Amino acid sequence: MTIRVHNTLTRTKEEFVTREPGVVAMYVCGPTVYNHIHIGNARTFLTFDVIRRYLTFRGYDVRFVQNITDVDDKIIARAAEEDRAPAEVAAEYTLAFRQAMSALHVERPTVAPKATETIPEMIAMIERLIEREHAYVVDGDVYFSVRSFPGYGKLSGRNVDDLESGARVDVDDRKRDPLDFALWKAAKPGEPHWPSPWGEGRPGWHLECSVMSEAELGVTFDIHGGASDLIFPHHENEIAQSEAATGQPFVRYWLHGGLLQVNAEKMSKSLGNFMLLKDVLEHYPAAVVRLLMLQTHYRSPLDFSTDRLDEASRAYDRLVTPVRNLAWAKRNPPARDLEPASDRALETLDIAGDAAREAFVEAMDDDFNTAGALAALFDLVRVVNAFLERHGIGQSARYVARLDAAVATLTGLLDVLGVSVEADAPLQEEYPSAVIDLARQLAGYEGTDTRAAAEALLAARAAARTERNWAAADAVRDGLTGLGFVIEDTPSGARVTFRPAG
RNA sequence: GGCGACGUCGCCAAGUGGUAAGGCAGGGGCCUGCAAAGCCCUUAUCCCCGGUUCGAAUCCGGGCGUCGCCUCCA
Numbered sequence: 001m002t003i004r005v006h007n008t009l010t011r012t013k014e015e016f017v018t019r020e021p022g023v024v025a026m027y028v029c030g031p032t033v034y035n036h037i038h039i040g041n042a043r044t045f046l047t048f049d050v051i052r053r054y055l056t057f058r059g060y061d062v063r064f065v066q067n068i069t070d071v072d073d074k075i076i077a078r079a080a081e082e083d084r085a086p087a088e089v090a091a092e093y094t095l096a097f098r099q100a101m102s103a104l105h106v107e108r109p110t111v112a113p114k115a116t117e118t119i120p121e122m123i124a125m126i127e128r129l130i131e132r133e134h135a136y137v138v139d140g141d142v143y144f145s146v147r148s149f150p151g152y153g154k155l156s157g158r159n160v161d162d163l164e165s166g167a168r169v170d171v172d173d174r175k176r177d178p179l180d181f182a183l184w185k186a187a188k189p190g191e192p193h194w195p196s197p198w199g200e201g202r203p204g205w206h207l208e209c210s211v212m213s214e215a216e217l218g219v220t221f222d223i224h225g226g227a228s229d230l231i232f233p234h235h236e237n238e239i240a241q242s243e244a245a246t247g248q249p250f251v252r253y254w255l256h257g258g259l260l261q262v263n264a265e266k267m268s269k270s271l272g273n274f275m276l277l278k279d280v281l282e283h284y285p286a287a288v289v290r291l292l293m294l295q296t297h298y299r300s301p302l303d304f305s306t307d308r309l310d311e312a313s314r315a316y317d318r319l320v321t322p323v324r325n326l327a328w329a330k331r332n333p334p335a336r337d338l339e340p341a342s343d344r345a346l347e348t349l350d351i352a353g354d355a356a357r358e359a360f361v362e363a364m365d366d367d368f369n370t371a372g373a374l375a376a377l378f379d380l381v382r383v384v385n386a387f388l389e390r391h392g393i394g395q396s397a398r399y400v401a402r403l404d405a406a407v408a409t410l411t412g413l414l415d416v417l418g419v420s421v422e423a424d425a426p427l428q429e430e431y432p433s434a435v436i437d438l439a440r441q442l443a444g445y446e447g448t449d450t451r452a453a454a455e456a457l458l459a460a461r462a463a464a465r466t467e468r469n470w471a472a473a474d475a476v477r478d479g480l481t482g483l484g485f486v487i488e489d490t491p492s493g494a495r496v497t498f499r500p501a502g
Numbered sequence: 503g504g505c506g507a508c509g510u511c512g513c514c515a516a517g518u519g520g521u522a523a524g525g526c527a528g529g530g531g532c533c534u535g536c537a538a539a540g541c542c543c544u545u546a547u548c549c550c551c552g553g554u555u556c557g558a559a560u561c562c563g564g565g566c567g568u569c570g571c572c573u574c575c576a
Contacts, residue, residue, distance in 0.1 A: 011506090028576095029576075030576095031576075040575090043576070047576095073574075074575090156505075156506090156572085157505055157506070158505060162572090163504085163505095163572070226576065227576035228506095228571080229570085229575055231571075232505090233572090233573090234575090258570090259570070259575095259576075260576085261569090266569095266570090291525095292514095295514070295516090296515065296516095297516075300507090300508085300515090301507085301508080301569070303514085308513095311513085311526045312514095312525085312526085314525080315524095315525050315526070317539095321539070321540075325539080325540080359523095363516085363523095369516070371516050371523090371524075371525090372517075372524080374525080375516065375523045375525080376523090376524085378523090378524055378525070379523085379524080382540095382541085385540055385541070386541055386542090388540080389533090389539090389540050390540095468535070470535055470536070473535085474535095474536075477536095477538095486538065486539090487538075488539055489538075489539095
């Protein structure tokens with residue numbers, strides 16, 4: 001069983017063989033911290049979080065490096081708009097980025113270097129490039145000479161001549177070639193700047209990834225990831241810089257994620273469909289956002305919308321059902337006996353867990369096919385639900401160990417996808433104070449404790465049902481439903497869960 | 503103009519040579535006092551045309567359509 005990955009450089013799926021057995025050296029382009037990250041950024045970071053988690057699950061020791069671009073034109077522009085220091089803007093959104101990633105349950109990188117803390121190393125790489133005659137100095141700027149690197153264009157499938165015939169290249173007659181890009185930019189007044197052999201200035205954007213990856217992972221590391229809009233020019237330029245400077249291949253496998261659209265259009269502020277991750281997470285649990293994104297292969301385009309979030313919410317409920325149903329049955333053993341499970345039924349349960357795990361791994365091994373992996377989990381859900389429906393946990397809970405095993409497989413594999421069923425779905429009941437009024441009205445309750453009031457209501461409903469007084473029973477249920485609770489009559493009695501509006 | 507991707511059930515979406523996963527929605531049934539949840543059953547031959555093959559959604563050619571990149575972009 002080997003893992004296969006789609007490599008942008010070769011445009012094919014290849015067997016994944018690491019530089020060092022058992023160890024993955026992985027770099028993913030991080031954010032430019034000039035604003036809160038949007039939902040499209042989130043997709044990319046989520047994609048590589050899942051890849052990283054899966055590789056770890058498959059036994060690799062994953063060293064995961066992700067930069068923070070904290071000096072850049074956009075940060076400077078934002079700071080100027082808000083009349084404050086670029087470093088302050090960068091600090092604010094660096095913090096916001098970390099919080100957002102944490103909220104989305106994206107694991108922290110092994111190392112997360114900042115551009116501003118890597119300036120000396122960047123200067124050193126520029127010097128190497130100048131020495132090797134791949135870069136040249138003009139008035140305090142340093143440019144990379146695209147024509148000096150024969151492989152330029154190999155990642156994005158372009159050649160320099162085609163690119164130049166394309167209409168839009170910036171006009172700057174100080175550059176030897178219009179496609180040459182800046183390694184170092186001389187500082188303009190008011191901009192952040194650092195001393196260098198070429199005068200005060202700041203690094204070009206592409207440089208930091210080359211420098212940081214080499215520092216943290218060495219050359220020819222295993223995986224370089226990012227969204228597909230970075231293929232050209234960013235990653236192309238990284239390859240040029242790194243390979244020109246080291247004479248070694250830069251990266252073994254290039255992985256690129258598909259772009260996200262919102263309401264079937266490219267996300268942009270002018271279209272009014274610009275969604276920030278933090279705003280989405282105010283309305284939907286991280287697990288639902290993750291599930292929605294993981295139902296599409298990472299390289300495909302993904303259309304994001306609240307309708308789809310609502311659908312994903314229901315799919316998520318389905319994944320959680322066996323977990324909560326088993327927990328409920330264990331805490332509240334059924335009053336009546338259910339049908340005993342045959343050996344064959346028990347065997348089916350055992351097999352389903354193994355089958356799900358196998359199918360999950362098979363799908364994920366094939367270029368991280370999360371949609372296929374989820375299908376395997378939904379199959380397991382159905383088997384567990386069917387068993388619980390029919391046999392419950394058995395007399396004296398004798399099926400519990402096997403049910404626990406099946407559910408542990410389910411939650412364990414969901415965890416590989418970073419989809420948490422416990423943390424995101426708090427099942428504890430917190431009753432609003434309106435429950436007390438309802439209990440006074442319908443159950444003759446006279447205290448002031450919400451939980452006791454709720455219990456009184458449920459007891460009154462149970463009594464009413466015993467007396468076949470359906471009107472009274474339904475009044476209680478309707479009252480609680482109006483407060484956002486769902487009442488379900490199970491073989492173990494009535495279960496109340498909070499279900500936020502929607 | 504150049505480079506590239508995609509077109510699978512009402513919607514979303516896996517599947518890249520051996521006879522169509524899964525989710526959502528819909529229909530029927532079981533369970534329920536009625537519900538809810540769950541379970542069972544149920545809906546496609548894969549944009550069109552041609553070709554290769556014993557056999558194609560899967561390969562090749564053509565057509566139609568949608569989209570992305572080529573400029574900062576996750």
